[in-house]
Amino acid sequence: MPRKFKPGDWVKLKGKTSTPKMEVLNYIPKKNLLFGLVDNDTYLKCVWYKNGERKLEVFHQDRLIKMIKTGGLFKV
Numbered sequence: 001m002p003r004k005f006k007p008g009d010w011v012k013l014k015g016k017t018s019t020p021k022m023e024v025l026n027y028i029p030k031k032n033l034l035f036g037l038v039d040n041d042t043y044l045k046c047v048w049y050k051n052g053e054r055k056l057e058v059f060h061q062d063r064l065i066k067m068i069k070t071g072g073l074f075k076v
Helices: none
Strands: 010-013 022-027 043-050 053-060 064-066
Touching: none
Parallel strands: none
Antiparallel strands: 010 022, 010 064, 022 043, 043 053
């Protein structure tokens, strides 16, 4: 499966209106517990901030949509 995003892309969860804008950090390998296979191309680590606290979570790329505005986490 081809990669849909690249590091630095801004994404949000599909179908959710109140989800935070997140920045893609990188793709990570994720092991399938049932089959023991490692998937390198479909899971993303994303970062966002809520109430000044840094949050990190891993999402399958099919659960995310790319936002039009791109850029870093901080305004310069």
